[in-house]
Amino acid sequence: AQSVTQLGSHVSVSEGALVLLRCNYSSSVPPYLFWYVQYPNQGLQLLLKYTTGATLVKGINGFEAEFKKSETSFHLTKPSAHMSDAAEYFCAVSTKSSGDKLTFGTGTRLAVRP
Amino acid sequence: GAVVSQHPSRVICKSGTSVKIECRSLDFQATTMFWYRQFPKQSLMLMATSNEGSKATYEQGVEKDKFLINHASLTLSTLTVTSAHPEDSSFYICSARGRTGRSYNEQFFGPGTRLTVL
Numbered sequence: 001a002q003s004v005t006q007l008g009s010h011v012s013v014s015e016g017a018l019v020l021l022r023c024n025y026s027s028s029v030p031p032y033l034f035w036y037v038q039y040p041n042q043g044l045q046l047l048l049k050y051t052t053g054a055t056l057v058k059g060i061n062g063f064e065a066e067f068k069k070s071e072t073s074f075h076l077t078k079p080s081a082h083m084s085d086a087a088e089y090f091c092a093v094s095t096k097s098s099g100d101k102l103t104f105g106t107g108t109r110l111a112v113r114p
Numbered sequence: 115g116a117v118v119s120q121h122p123s124r125v126i127c128k129s130g131t132s133v134k135i136e137c138r139s140l141d142f143q144a145t146t147m148f149w150y151r152q153f154p155k156q157s158l159m160l161m162a163t164s165n166e167g168s169k170a171t172y173e174q175g176v177e178k179d180k181f182l183i184n185h186a187s188l189t190l191s192t193l194t195v196t197s198a199h200p201e202d203s204s205f206y207i208c209s210a211r212g213r214t215g216r217s218y219n220e221q222f223f224g225p226g227t228r229l230t231v232l
Binding site: 034036041042043044045046049090099100101102103104105106107 | 118120148155156157158159160163205207209211220221223224225226228
């Protein structure tokens with residue numbers, strides 16, 4: 001079985017400040033890890049993903065995440081927040097043995113203050 | 115590329131009626147489609163997985179007779195909520211995965227359908 005825990009349902013940062021959204025996973029086999037962004041009343045858009053290889057993954061809109069196996073973490077960061085980054089962010093995990101089914105965390109709502 | 119659409123985007127229906135939601139992959143062949151539901155301010159919960167030409171596989175706790183899924187072609191899957199009740203009100207999101215290229219390596223999500231049952 002696999003699971004995802006996102007610490008902090010709400011995060012608020014000032015425009016230009018560092019964004020850090022936390023994600024920890026649980027998986028008995030090597031995981032595939034994803035971050036998605038959801039704007040109000042819209043579907044999900046993939047920000048970035050980790051499957052194999054380099055543990056630091058760069059995604060769209062200046063976001064990046066680092067897979068740390070020892071910490072079972074996949075935190076999402078962005079050096080400088082923009083107003084347009086305000087949205088809901090979901091971390092997700094899947095594995096080959098799960099048939100690539102995605103298990104989502106509960107989400108983190110990011111607010112960006114001017 | 116890899117665009118997924120859903121129709122309708124919003125639907126309001128009376129209790130007891132059935133509602134059909136369509137999910138289409140516009141520029142790739144979707145061998146697998148997933149259906150999720152999302153309650154307000156909550157995460158996405160996988161309801162079922164459908165492969166083209168075969169019966170859908172439902173997650174535990176999801177009533178297959180209530181949520182009918184059909185994946186009749188490589189570009190279309192439908193979810194029919196039968197005899198809808200207010201507790202079925204939710205945001206339904208589909209995703210699709212293809213057989214080649216970028217669409218093979220990730221799921222692409224539709225924009226979602228907001229269902230309100232009165």
